[in-house]
Amino acid sequence: MDDQTRMMTGLTGLGGLPQADVGDPDSVRKQQSLGQPQQDIGDILQQIMAITDESLDEAQARKHALNCHRMKPALFSVLCEIKEKTVLSIRGVQEEDPPDPQIMRLDNMLLAEGVSGPEKGGGSAAAAAAAAAAGGSPTDSSIEHSDYRAKLAQIRQIYHSELEKYEQACSEFTNHVMNLLREQSRTRPISPKEIERMVAIIHRKFSSIQMQLKQSTCEAVMILRSRFLDARRKRRNFNKQATEVLNEYFYSHLSNPYPSEEAKEELAKKCGITVSQVSNWFGNKRIRYKKNIGKFQEEANLYAVKTAVDAANVSAQASQANSPATPNSGSPGSYSLSHTGDTYLGLRSLNGEGLNIAPPLQPQVDTLHRATHLTGGYEELSGSGLYTPHRLDANSWQDTTNPPSVTSPPGPPGSVHSDTSN
C-alpha cells in the first residue's frame, strides 16, 4: 500500500467506521481484505467540507474525536515521513547558512568602539586613547572626553534598548508561531524539523532588522568620533604660558634646539601638553624659524631680553642678600621659570663674569634691548661671542639652509614667507 492510500484509508476509517474499529489497523486491513467498497476521495473531501457547515459545538466535538482517535499517531507519523521525504530533505541542506560576514564586521566594530560588549573601558578608553593622540590642554580634553563619553553612552543605551526590543519581539513572534504550529500539529503533521526551520526563517528575518540597527549605530559612532576625536578638528592653540615656556627653551637652546626625551617630558609637564605635542612644536618651530629667520628675529630678541631680565633678577636677589637696600628692579613681566638650559649660562657670560650683573638692572636691560635691535638682533649676540650657547656655528642644525647672518639680519620680516601652503 502506498503512502497516499494509507492516508486515505486512515481518513476513511475516521469518517465512516464505528469508533471501535476505526483505530485498529488490523481491522482496516481486515475490511479491505474482505473487499468492502472504498470511499473515494470525493466523499472524504465532502465529509471534511461538511465540517464547515456544522455548528461550532459539533465541529469541536468532531475535532476532539479526531484528536483522540487511536489511528492518529500512526497517520501522523506516516504524513511526517512523506513530508520529510518530499520537501524538507531538499531544502534542509541549503539552510545551513554561514554567519553573515557583514553582521560579523558590524559586531566587531561595535565591540571595538565599546558600544556592544562589556562597558568597562570601552568607549571611554577609546576616547582617552584618541584624545591622547589629539592632545590639547588637559582641561579642554577632559571636558570634551566627558562629552564624548556621554554621547557614546547615549548611543550605547539606545543600541541596547533597541536590541532588547528586537530580541523581545523576535522571541514573542517565535513563540507565537510555535504555538500556532503546535496548535496546527493536532490537525496536520508538523515535524520538529519543520518547526526548527520556521524558527530559523523568523530569526533570519529579524536579523536583517538587527543588521540595520547595528549599521545605524556604527554610523552614529563614526559621526561622533569624527566630531569629537578628529585631532585636526580639535586643534587648539596652546595657552600663552605654554608657548612662552617652549619659546624660551627654543631660543635658549638655539644652537641645538633638540630637546632630549627628558627635556621634552619636562616641557610637556610644564606646558600641560603631551610629549608628542612638544615634539611637534619643536619640529614646526625649527622649520619655520629656518624658513623665516627675519620674522623670528624680533621674537628671538625679545626672549633674549626676557632671559636677561630673568638672569638679572636672579642676580639682584643674590645681591639683595648682600645689600638689602637694592630695589627689585625686575620688569613686571619677569619670568619665574626654573631655567636649567644653557640660556642662563649664556647670559651669565654676557658680562663675562657669570651672574654678576650689578644693579640698577633696568638700564642694562634697556641697553641690551637696544643692542639687540641696533646690531641686527639676537644672533648678533652669538656673533659677538658673548652669547656663546647661541653660536650658530657651534651646531650645524641651520647650516643645511641659510644660517642667520652674524653680521646682518636676513632681510626684512616676511621676506621669506613660511608655510607657503597658506
Added chain:
DNA sequence: TGTCATGATTGCGC
C-alpha cells in the same frame, strides 16, 4: 570673509 598663525599629519630619507 579673507588672511595669517599654528598645531597636527603625512611621506620620505637617514
Added chain:
DNA sequence: GCGCAATCATGACA
C-alpha cells in the same frame, strides 16, 4: 624612531 619638508585644517583677528 627621529627629523625634515610639505601640507592640511582650524583658530584668531582685522
